[in-house]
Amino acid sequence: MVGPTPWNAELAQQRIRERLNMDGPLLPILQALQDEFGYIDEAAEPLIAAALNRSRAEIHGVVTFYHDFRHGPAGRHVLKLCRAEACQAAGGDRLAARAEARLGVAMGGTAPDGSVTLESVYCLGLCATAPSAIIDGKVVGRLDERRLDAMLAQVQR
Amino acid sequence: MTPGFFIPGDAGALAVGADEVAAALRQAAAERHLDIDIVRTGSRGLYWLEPLVEVASPAGRLAYGPVTPADAAGMLDAALAGDRSHPLAQGLVDDIPWLKRQTRLTFARCGVVDPLSIADYRAHGGLSGLERALSLGAAAVIEEVVQSGLRGRGGAGFPTGIKWRTVAQAVAPQKYIVCNADEGDSGTFADRMIMEGDPFVLIEGMIIAGIAVGATKGYVYIRSEYPHAVAAMNAAIAVARRERVLGAGVAGSPYAFDIEVRAGAGAYVCGEETSLLESLEGKRGIVRAKPPLPAHAGLFGRPTVINNVLSLASVPIVLAQGAAHYRDFGIGRSRGTMPIQLAGNVRHGGLFETAFGITLGELVDDIGAGTASGRPVRAVQVGGPLGAYFPRALFDTPFDYEAFAARDGLIGHGGIVVFDDTVDMAKQARFAMEFCAIESCGKCTPCRIGSTRGVETIDRIIRGEERAGNLGVLEDLCHTMKFGSLCALGGFTPYPVMSALTHFPEDFGARPPRLEAAE
Numbered sequence: 001m002v003g004p005t006p007w008n009a010e011l012a013q014q015r016i017r018e019r020l021n022m023d024g025p026l027l028p029i030l031q032a033l034q035d036e037f038g039y040i041d042e043a044a045e046p047l048i049a050a051a052l053n054r055s056r057a058e059i060h061g062v063v064t065f066y067h068d069f070r071h072g073p074a075g076r077h078v079l080k081l082c083r084a085e086a087c088q089a090a091g092g093d094r095l096a097a098r099a100e101a102r103l104g105v106a107m108g109g110t111a112p113d114g115s116v117t118l119e120s121v122y123c124l125g126l127c128a129t130a131p132s133a134i135i136d137g138k139v140v141g142r143l144d145e146r147r148l149d150a151m152l153a154q155v156q157r
Numbered sequence: 158m159t160p161g162f163f164i165p166g167d168a169g170a171l172a173v174g175a176d177e178v179a180a181a182l183r184q185a186a187a188e189r190h191l192d193i194d195i196v197r198t199g200s201r202g203l204y205w206l207e208p209l210v211e212v213a214s215p216a217g218r219l220a221y222g223p224v225t226p227a228d229a230a231g232m233l234d235a236a237l238a239g240d241r242s243h244p245l246a247q248g249l250v251d252d253i254p255w256l257k258r259q260t261r262l263t264f265a266r267c268g269v270v271d272p273l274s275i276a277d278y279r280a281h282g283g284l285s286g287l288e289r290a291l292s293l294g295a296a297a298v299i300e301e302v303v304q305s306g307l308r309g310r311g312g313a314g315f316p317t318g319i320k321w322r323t324v325a326q327a328v329a330p331q332k333y334i335v336c337n338a339d340e341g342d343s344g345t346f347a348d349r350m351i352m353e354g355d356p357f358v359l360i361e362g363m364i365i366a367g368i369a370v371g372a373t374k375g376y377v378y379i380r381s382e383y384p385h386a387v388a389a390m391n392a393a394i395a396v397a398r399r400e401r402v403l404g405a406g407v408a409g410s411p412y413a414f415d416i417e418v419r420a421g422a423g424a425y426v427c428g429e430e431t432s433l434l435e436s437l438e439g440k441r442g443i444v445r446a447k448p449p450l451p452a453h454a455g456l457f458g459r460p461t462v463i464n465n466v467l468s469l470a471s472v473p474i475v476l477a478q479g480a481a482h483y484r485d486f487g488i489g490r491s492r493g494t495m496p497i498q499l500a501g502n503v504r505h506g507g508l509f510e511t512a513f514g515i516t517l518g519e520l521v522d523d524i525g526a527g528t529a530s531g532r533p534v535r536a537v538q539v540g541g542p543l544g545a546y547f548p549r550a551l552f553d554t555p556f557d558y559e560a561f562a563a564r565d566g567l568i569g570h571g572g573i574v575v576f577d578d579t580v581d582m583a584k585q586a587r588f589a590m591e592f593c594a595i596e597s598c599g600k601c602t603p604c605r606i607g608s609t610r611g612v613e614t615i616d617r618i619i620r621g622e623e624r625a626g627n628l629g630v631l632e633d634l635c636h637t638m639k640f641g642s643l644c645a646l647g648g649f650t651p652y653p654v655m656s657a658l659t660h661f662p663e664d665f666g667a668r669p670p671r672l673e674a675a676e
Contacts, residue, residue, distance in 0.1 A: 023457065024419075024437050024438045024439040024457070025439060026439030026440075027419065027420070027421075027422055027436065027437075027439055028419070030422070031381075031420060031422065052439075058440075061441050062439065062440060062441055065424065065441040065442060065598075066421075066422035066423050066424050066442070067422070067423035067424060068381055068421075068422040068423035069422060084343030084344075084542065084592075085343040085344060085501065085538055085542060085574045085585070085588070086343045086344045086500040086501040086572075086574045087343070087501075088501075088585075088588070089500075089501030089502040089574055089575060089576045089577075089580070090501055090502050090529065121382060121423075122341070122343065122382075122425060122542075122592070122595075122596075123341060123342070123343045123345075123382060124168075124382050124383075125168065125169070125340060125345070125346040125348075125349040125382065125383060125386075126168060126169050126172050126346065127343060127344045127345065127346055127498065127500030127501065127506070127572070127574070128169060128204035128205070128346065128498070128499065128500050128503070128506030128507045128508075129169055129172055129173050129204050129207065129506070130500065130501060130502075130506075132172060134382075137384060139168050139171055139172040139385070140172055141169065141172030141173045142172075142173055
């Protein structure tokens with residue numbers, strides 16, 4: 001897996017410029033920046049504001065509204081556990097508590113060694129094979145203790 | 158002839174190892190020096206059997222499932238021999254009772270065809286709705302959709318044809334078709350399945366909508382939690398452009414229509430139509446006050462049809478078969494079929510498309526076959542995080558917009574989440590408030606503040622602090638949220654909370670209703 005690029009204003013400018021001809025380009029721009037750098041660097045906000053002729057406060061408001069946008073780098077792996085009702089019904093809460101205990105990190109946090117960021121997600125649409133998760137973009141269903149432990153061992157390697 | 162296999166590439170199947178099974182099957186074939194064809198389809202929606210592998214046979218497709226990579230070689234030998242006694246053999250897929258009992262109109266092709274083959278789509282009846290729409294003309298298309306009785310499948314149940322007529326009557330230099338694919342309700346996955354399994358049906362539905370109202374541009378707003386659906390729609394749109402189904406002259410007609418996919422960014426409230434439009438415009442997903450309706454001033458201030466995936470994906474069959482064919486299914490004011498999704502702690506979970514009118518009990522006990530854990534079903538939540546919890550006592554409720562509303566519930570987007578008897582309903586009520594607090598856009602006070610106060614109040618009730626007084630506060634709070642919120646997030650969060658309290662008071666430390674009645 002190729003990691004994210006370290007923050008680079010010139011590259012950010014390029015990612016912004018590539019999307020300026022779209023209608024309503026702000027979300028696509030932010031998504032491109034997060035894909036590139038792994039998070040939205042605060043230094044990106046004035047660049048976007050200038051390019052879109054909007055205030056920096058407005059851009060900051062959008063960045064902070066959406067759960068997807070990170071304000072700092074994530075761990076080397078990102079494990080999202082579904083916490084919504086269908087997964088709750090299938091024992092998801094117990095697995096979430098187990099993951100927190102094993103990694104020594106609360107939901108939303110990154111393990112001290114930087115190996116993994118653990119996040120809650122509210123529904124992956126895999127509700128008939130609950131509980132479910134997504135790890136580094138790969139979906140996992142019918143999660144149980146054994147499969148969860150295997151995933152945790154893999155990210156901690 | 159090269160043996161033909163079909164393995165779903167649907168995210169629900171991938172999550173339980175479909176890719177690994179496909180690789181193991183290829184490997185087993187290579188070891189036997191056999192050439193095999195593997196088509197990656199959508200899912201049939203029988204998720205407890207996923208990965209469900211199908212093989213073509215003279216009698217029809219034979220199914221094997223749930224297949225693990227370790228089973229692949231044995232399954233291959235059995236499939237080639239036409240052996241139906243293999244432990245994973247499910248017989249002819251069309252004869253599987255769970256599938257046979259359904260009425261698949263919207264999902265007719267899902268799990269059957271190669272999602273990216275226009276030829277396959279056409280061979281299975283695709284594009285005939287568009288062809289008929291082109292021959293009818295805009296006004297007649299709208300009339301057809303009105304007559305079909307199709308109502309918004311996203312949950313609100315507003316008549317689709319009436320919405321279209323409003324946009325058609327609006328005068329503007331640019332109009333839009335926006336497909337709401339922000340399927341955020343837990344327990345629902347029908348939109349995802351259509352986008353991954355039969356994306357052309359959605360494209361066709363959007364084109365028909367565009368022709369009907371005079372829009373030339375469409376957007377599909379897909380939640381970011383659905384990366385596979387985003388990829389599938391983008392791929393399908395590229396194919397449709399190449400095949401000239403989308404573009405300057407759609408399907409050889411003088412009409413122009415093109416579609417762009419936009420991904421969400423993790424905000425449940427963006428499933429609300431005006432919030433979604435704000436998000437598409439590159440703003441915070443804050444709900445707009447109505448009026449103006451999106452039909453008059455929607456995306457970028459232009460007249461906009463905003464419909465759910467299932468509404469748009471049902472339009473081609475309505476046009477192809479005629480309004481009467483669709484309307485003849487269903488009961489009361491709920492016409493046609495509903496793709497119902499069985500989820501959570503359920504033995505046979507998946508997608509069950511059937512005419513409106515089937516009872517909740519039949520869906521949960523008979524079709525869903527009870528819980529996966531084997532324990533008794535205690536409650537089901539119908540219609541997502543904003544839907545009511547129903548106890549067994551209400552299992553005679555027919556699946557119908559009005560029947561659910563009459564019992565203080567909603568069918569929403571058709572998801573049913575099953576819980577067994579270990580569920581703590583006070584905890585579920587608390588979660589409903591907590592979820593509303595996390596996802597509230599913050600524009601209106603009842604939702605923004607009410608949800609946080611709701612969590613605090615339920616915590617007090619759970620701790621046993623002034624229980625009677627706090628139950629009163631909770632009811633009052635729910636009343637304020639229900640009638641004072643701007644959109645369904647704050648307005649409907651009281652449904653799960655109040656239904657949990659009404660039907661399961663014992664979980665809130667109150668006496669069960671039966672004992673009270675005996676006094």
